[in-house]
Amino acid sequence: MDRKLSPEELQDLFAWIDKIPLLGPKKREGIANDFSDGVMAARVVKQFFPELVDLHNYIPAISIKEKVKNWTLLNRKVFSKLGFLLLESTIRKIALNTVGAVMPVLRILREKIETKLEHSSDNTLVGTACMPVIKPELDSSTEPKEMMKNSTDAYPAFKHIPEEEKQTVETLQETVEKLQIKVSLLEGLLHLKDNAMEDLMRYLEEYKARLTDQQLM
Template identity: 45%
Template sequence: METLTFRRQLNGLTRVDMEEYFDDVELENLYQWIDRIPLTRPKKNIGKDFSDGVLLAEIVAHYFPKIVELHNYSPAAATKQKMENWYLLNRRVLRKLDLDLSDEVIRALANCKPKVVEKVLMLLRLQIDKNLQRQGRSRLEIDANFAQSMDTKETKKSQSAPAAENSQALVPVKTGRSSPGKLSSPRKLGKGEIPHNHPDRSSYHFEGKGYFDPAIYIYPTSDNVPRSYLEEKEMECMAKDETIRILNSKIRRLEHLIQLKDTRLLELQGQYGREQRLYYMAARNNLLR
């Protein structure tokens, strides 16, 4: 199955190209991250949702609002307009985050090719973390602050609402099977099933609306390193090993050149000594005559 690979270029950008694959645990973690970001469209199909680049621009604007001008990216249905959005986004925004998409990847994104946008989002999240770290900020902190502000707004709204509305807000969520005005009876969850209002529930993988509550959400620990991050470090190590090998080869060549120069210098010194002795002998013979 094709997806993407990436490599560090000499200009510092991370070049993204089409090639191999990653696992479902990373996908689930990625979908949960997207659910925590305010986007202008309801999330239905991730490939189609992100195919015109607008939602990805909104994700970058959520963390770096100064580097993205959202009015430059309009929703599009035609493949040509989608690719124009991606090229503009790649040139003006992604390269500022040290990320560079190849033409093949942009074409795959615009054509909703499966599993491509997921890998791009994983790499984007990695570059966001790096750039935020340089600024002394944290992506998890920004997400938590946003969720807390939304929770505060909801609290103020509920406090200002009539008591009757407050009581209705505490009623359990109704399912699609229940008739209007009636509550559905509690249903026993199956093994491994996640409740509809659980924070780990993703709008891309499960039915129902995604939900995030900072009071009960468990952040990923530092022990869970994304595979994309590990792959990048391995690529950096390989590049450094190659650089070391080239430098060692240059050192050996310079050492050989030094040996040749030393040998040549000794030869010239010997030749000079012989010429000097011959000169003194000729001068002595002339004096004796």
């Protein structure tokens, strides 16, 4: 997370920030100060996921203590739900307006927001696939014999298919529909699992790096 961003990455990130209505255009040289108390970061998440953030909990601050408090709350209540956490040392660097400290965090935040938005879209598709198959309603005034007559008139081949075989075909069609729904659901779950594995591997690498830093101290 402490990796220095390239000029192209910074430009792309600034362009993304400028498009967020709750923030408005930001001066490049003042970005560290603007985000130092965590309020702007809370507004970023609020723009995309209003239910995750209560802006009343994040008060503009000047003191380092209050800035750290805002970021710690954001870390615990919001970032954890997006799938990442900041180290205490990173939070303190941001609160101290350390040059270059906040941009890698905003990059990760952007990635997590976009990932969650993508997952939300996938879940919508999965949910749609799991909806029961609704068959056309039949006119209650039509007698069963009349319905069968209409079917055989429209499809003469049905006249030569025994009733038992017709029922078997209908049963198989229903089974195929159910299996297709299950396949769609499993594909969605597999996609979520792959993303979860990527997040876990990233956490593991960060944990190993932190242990290495502690051993070198």
